[in-house]
Amino acid sequence: MFPFRALVLEDHAFQRAVAVDMLRQLGCGEVLEAADGAEALLLLQSSGPVDVALCDLQMSGMDGLEFMRKADLLIGSVILCSDLSPDLRHTVMQIIAMLGIKPLGDAGKPLQLRRLQDLLENCQPLSKAIVPTPFVPELPSEQELCDGLKRHEFVPFLQPKLDLVTGQVKGVEVLARWLRPDRGLLTPSAFLPAIERCGLLDVLLFELLASGLVLQRKLLRLGYSLEFSYNLHASQLENGSLVSRVQALLEGHGIPAGKIVFELTESAQFEESVTHLENLVRLQMMGCGLSIDDFGTGFSSLRRLCRLPFTEIKLDGEFVRGLTQQPRSRAVIENTLALAKSLGMTVVMEGVETREQHQELLALGCPLGQGYFYARPMSVWAFTDWFSQSVRSATLHLGYPRPNYGESCLIY
Known part of the structure; x- marks a missing residue:
């Protein structure tokens, strides 16, 4: 269903195994796993980038935030899997976006298959997820x-x-x-x-x-x-x-x-x-x-x-x-x-x-x-x-003809 290359970053062995199994059920062809940020970073540097990473935040050694900051070019999208407070998770989602990584959402804990499936709907392969810097036209004189x-x-x-x-x-x-x-x-x-x-x-x-x-x-x-x-x-x-x-x-x-x-x-x-x-x-x-x-x-x-x-x-x-x-x-x-x-x-x-x-x-x-x-x-x-x-009335006759904004122009 979702033929993505994925990474699970989770220090709890059982929860990591559950997440890996769910991703495979959802069609992810290759699922990498790591118990801390340093291990995950080495894994990506040796085996290449992933389309999506499921990241815990609190763990011994390199935490999830430091990992994402150092691996921003190796991750297309991120799904948070954390039991931190909603306020902190909301702030982390903003940090992820500022790093140039696409935040897919917050799955929370324990991880639910349906929730994970819904979040993956918005995932794109890394080659498509990286958007080039848009051209900024010169300001008018x-x-x-x-x-x-x-x-x-x-x-x-x-x-x-x-x-x-x-x-x-x-x-x-x-x-x-x-x-x-x-x-x-x-x-x-x-x-x-x-x-x-x-x-x-x-x-x-x-x-x-x-x-x-x-x-x-x-x-x-x-x-x-x-x-x-x-x-x-x-x-x-x-x-x-x-x-x-x-x-x-x-x-x-x-x-x-x-x-x-x-x-x-x-x-x-x-x-x-x-x-x-x-x-x-x-x-x-x-x-x-x-x-x-x-x-x-x-x-x-x-x-x-x-x-x-x-x-x-x-x-x-x-x-x-x-x-x-x-x-x-x-x-x-x-x-x-x-x-x-x-x-x-x-x-x-x-x-x-x-x-x-x-x-x-x-x-x-x-x-x-x-x-x-x-x-x-x-x-x-x-x-x-x-x-x-x-106002459910007849058309207002205000005397405004429809202008021509060009075929490719939206009206807003």
Whole structure:
């Protein structure tokens, strides 16, 4: 079934024999075994690499962690077989990935045949498991960026935020995409560092804001009052004209400030100055919402909540990924929800990807969610179709023709 070359690293003779037998039952043609890391390393150096290794962590001599660090080029994938605490095993899985080895999962102890079979489903032969370093294209020049902005090639993509209880769309996050005639649709990683380097963040923000307000106004006329969120880099708070420009745009499109949220990335460098604080206070005085994005991934989350006038917490998706298996991730979510309630703030859970995660968040009382389980970021025309279906009404006639993103381009 699984014609892999495998290694079992286990210091307990009986458990090692059980693991070897299970791998052979599952079709592994050659199964090596070792009682400690040093023995396993010598074995691989003399006989060649393996597609998958079942590794214990605690053993006399060279432990499993040291072995994996020294044998990273000789192992395609790893399955942990350890009785350490779930928190420690979760951390070890992150270390394995950082070493460039594919972590297949945690089998725990005692080893179960069905669990092992499920984990091996994601294993690949070593020759296929090693992925070459992807080509990183050269960042665009300032002139290319300016030309693209002048030609309105930077377009908004929308990712919905949903009420977890009712399933209603409460708002969208407006994200930037670059529709280049010569390269198709580009995601922010291909241009945002250059935008920041060239001092064009404000130009991009107001380009997206203007486009978003047009759509928001059309939705309002049809009776749909959605909240639109925009990413705001901390450095943009140094702009003394930021608030007045935002206010002028909102008034020009007839959009209430209460339907606009600015998401400030929590991990971004942020030096509190008079101008920064004044802009945040004026935005909230105007009625705009302020969201602390990627909450929990930096070192100043609680300090910022105390000092800055945020109205919303966006909890980083890392915590929802560990929700069903990591007690600490669940504790972080539960306590963030309690903290937000005591501060009169709302919480949006990012990165929801499965029904199981959705159900768990619902049980914990999380009010809002965002992620691929609900919808990926999509173009305006795609959002129009998607939203029409979500409200079970006729197609919304907002006057947006379907653009040509190229045959090979995805819409997200």
